[in-house]
Amino acid sequence: MATLRKPNGLILLFCVIVSCFFFQVWGRPATFLEDFMVTWSDSHIRQLEGGRAIQLVLDQNSGCGFASKKKYLFGRVSMKIKLVPGDSAGTVTAFYMNSDTDxxxxxxxxxxLGNRTGQPYTVQTNVYAHGKGDREQRVNLWFDPAADFHTYSIMWNHGQVVFSVDDVPIRVYKNHEAKGIPFPKSQPMGVFSTLWEADDWATRGGLEKINWSKAPFYAYYKDFDIEGCPVPGPSFCATNAANWWEGASYKSLSAEQARRYSWVRMNHMIYDYCTDKSRYPVTPPECVAGI
Structure with a gap:
């Protein structure tokens, strides 16, 4: 019979340090309140399934919102969301990352962006870098996002930001700092979500108003997943080239991802600020630099 040897003290210490590091970088929340907090209207956010899922409520009294307890610098965040069903015109369900700086x-x-019954749901993406935004793109989703949960994710590394729906890329923002174009890389960002009324612009530019007779409106979330470098946290994490999201396969889209991305842009994109000559007579520099 083999004998068990007592581990060396230095080995034990090394294992503890490595375990802590990977928990901070790779740890995933088991329940909503483990990594998130309510930021707006606690009475309108309801925990379900022991905190593994939540329901957001919008009525004439209030919308609601939540945010991560920590900020992160690079990584990937994703959530499964089931959007407001039926006549959701004038409602906006938002999932975003924000540095929360003025x-x-x-x-x-x-x-x-909510819709009138039977019309496609529109998802708008935007990128702010060093305070400059106004980079909207809009895509009509190719399925009913209120019928079931779908996964929405943001992958962010030193080379690019990729917005995906069920692992299909719908937006890529590349790092073109070498050409003098701002890229978000120095400010950690928290993870936020809100459900709110915005019928002055959300549906057909504000032409379709919210129908309060259909209220309350509900959106559902589950499978909260954050894999990134927490701030405060290990100072070396954000520059660690060994983080999976900095790997060679995440520096650009794969051939299959590029094919799917082209399909989305050709068949489902309905607005791109890069081609809006009324707003931008001169094409924005990041559009010229390429995706």
Missing amino acids: NIRDELDFEF
Whole structure:
């Protein structure tokens, strides 16, 4: 019979340090309140399934919102969301990352724009880098996002930001700092979500108003997943080239991802600020630099 040897003290210490590091970088929340907190209207956010899922409520009294307890610098965040069903015109369900700074904020946005019954749901993405935004793109989703849960994710590394729906890329923002174009890379960002009324712009530019007779409106979330470098946290994490999201396969889209991305842009994109000559007579520099 083999004998068990007592581990060396230094080995034990090394294992503890490594375990802590990987927990901080790779740890995933088991329940909503483990990594998130309510930021707006606690009475309108309800925990389900022991905190593994939540329901957001919008009525004539209030919308609601929540945010991560920590900020992160690079990584991937994702949530499964089931959007407001039926006549959701004038409602906006948002899932985004924000540095929460006043003048030079960085922000990465998913905004799901409600619709009249039978019309496609539109998802708007936007990128703020060093305080400059106004980079909207809009895509009509190719499925009913209120019928079931779908996964919405933001992958963020030193080379690019990729917005995906069920692992299909719908938006890529590349790092073109070498050409003098701002890229969000120095400010950690928190993870936020809100459900709110915005019928002055959300549906057909504000032509379709919210129908309060259909209220309350509900959106559902589950499978909260954050894999990134927490701030405060290990100072070396954000520059660690060994983080999976900095790997060679995440520096650009794979051939299959590029094919799917082209399909989305050709068949489902309905607005791109890069081609809006009324707003930008001169094409924005990041559009010229390429995705």
